Amino acid sequence: MAPYAPDTMPDIAYVNGRWSALEEAVISINDRGFLFGDGVYEVVRVYDGRMFRPDLHLARLARSASHIALDLPLTREDFLTLFEEALRRSGQREAIIYLQVTRGVAPRSHAIPPDLTPSVIVTVRPAPVVTDAVRAAGVAVVTVPDVRWLRCDIKTTAMMGNVLALLATNRAGGFEGIQVRDGLVTEGISTNLFAVFDGVVQTAPEGTALLSGVTRHLVAELARAHPGLREESVSATDLVQADEVFLTSTTKEVVSVVSVDGERIGDGRPGPVAADLHTRLRQQIAEACGLASVGARA
Numbered sequence: 001m002a003p004y005a006p007d008t009m010p011d012i013a014y015v016n017g018r019w020s021a022l023e024e025a026v027i028s029i030n031d032r033g034f035l036f037g038d039g040v041y042e043v044v045r046v047y048d049g050r051m052f053r054p055d056l057h058l059a060r061l062a063r064s065a066s067h068i069a070l071d072l073p074l075t076r077e078d079f080l081t082l083f084e085e086a087l088r089r090s091g092q093r094e095a096i097i098y099l100q101v102t103r104g105v106a107p108r109s110h111a112i113p114p115d116l117t118p119s120v121i122v123t124v125r126p127a128p129v130v131t132d133a134v135r136a137a138g139v140a141v142v143t144v145p146d147v148r149w150l151r152c153d154i155k156t157t158a159m160m161g162n163v164l165a166l167l168a169t170n171r172a173g174g175f176e177g178i179q180v181r182d183g184l185v186t187e188g189i190s191t192n193l194f195a196v197f198d199g200v201v202q203t204a205p206e207g208t209a210l211l212s213g214v215t216r217h218l219v220a221e222l223a224r225a226h227p228g229l230r231e232e233s234v235s236a237t238d239l240v241q242a243d244e245v246f247l248t249s250t251t252k253e254v255v256s257v258v259s260v261d262g263e264r265i266g267d268g269r270p271g272p273v274a275a276d277l278h279t280r281l282r283q284q285i286a287e288a289c290g291l292a293s294v295g296a297r298a
Contacts, residue, residue, distance in 0.1 A: 012090040014082065014122040019089060022123060031119055033102025036110070037158025039119075040064040045127060045250045046087065046095040050289035054080060054097075056214045057250075061099065064155045070103060073118045082122055090124040096251060098123045100157060130252050135278075138258030138270045139175035139247075143236055144168050146179035146186050146209075153208050165189045176247060178260065181209065184233040188247055191255075192216035194223070195234050196244035196273045205231040215248040215281070222280050227273060244271035253285075254278035 013025035032038035042057040058076050065072050074082070083097050104116035148161030166189050169177030177189045187193055187210040194203045201223040206212045223229040239245065245257035245265050254277055256270030282294040 012086055012092075012122075012124040014086060014120070016119055016121075022125070025121075025123075027119065027121070028105045030105045030107060031102055032104060032106060032116075033100065033119060033121075033157055035108050037156060037160075038068075039100055039102030039157040040068065040070065040155055041098065041100040041157050042155065043250050044083065044097040044099070046092065046097060046124075047285060047289045047294060048291055049087065049093045050291070051083060051087075051097065052285050052289055053214060053218075054083060056217070057099075060155060060214065061101070065101065067151065067154045068156070069112075070101065070118060072101060073120060082120075086122050086124045092124050092126060094127045094129070095124050096127045098125070102157070128251050130255055135255060136270065138256040138268075140173070140259040140262075141176045141178050141188070141245075141247075141257050142169055142172045142174035142261055143180050143185075144177040144189075146181035148179070151208055152186070152210050153206070153212065155211055162189050175255075176257075178236075178239075180236045183235050183237070185236055185239055186210045186233075188249075191247040191249040191252060193234075193257075194219070194246050194248065194274075195239060195242035196246075196271065197238075197242055199243075199273070200228040200230055201273065201277075202230045202232055202234055202242075204233045213249055215250055215253065218284060219248050219254060219277055219281060222277050222284075223273075240265065242266070244273050246271075246274035246277075254281060 011022035013020050013022045015025050015027060027034060040061060042061045044054050044057050045052045058079055086097060100121040102119040104118045106113045106116055144165045165177045165179060176191055178193060179186045185193055186204055192213045194201050204210055220229055240260050240263040243266050247255045247257060254274055256274045258265055258268050285294050
């Protein structure tokens, strides 16, 4: 079958075996994902029609599901086939694949009924892009209290803490909110955070206090090789003393922070460590996706 034209069905949805345009997709009002946020999700970045490291995202999906005692209804190969079909139908080349697996449909009750059939939802949409102008200037962030639950390592669809943190961030005019718990930085609202002190990259260690992103993992490995990595929490007080601060995520890749709560970081410009790590990350992306390069964005 020939690929769908991008303007025929640009935003694709798959819900429990049914394909549709995004605006036509529906779920049951009794789906536990809707009622309780009882589900897990992943976001896979697509570059020029090629998925970047879906294996790592699906491995994390399996970990998240196991932590909430949710048996995934599809195998890794089934999910990959589903992703490929979603991309084919959408015609999108620069996109994100959003996968959500919920516990399924049941009458509203906190108790989990036995033998539920999980719901599988996939959408494909254009990838949000951080422009080169923003990357060159760097971004301003604000700190916000980390009021989330105690299992932030689970990539759950229940995200009210993040929603409230983003509301506060937007009101303060920040590009991203940096969450602080007991005086220590955990992570951004939808990013992981790194700081550079005396040439060494530092980031909070993996654990229940943060969601270790796929991009965080890849950048941490690059930093471990050069210039060095220290996995240790950074206090909010020390953060503003860093030589560099930068954010990582699937959609943002690497973005330098030039101010925190109005206080300048370093000389107020993106630094060389973040730039080098971003260059090396993009090389990995290009190699993994079979591309000559990952291009700039106006």
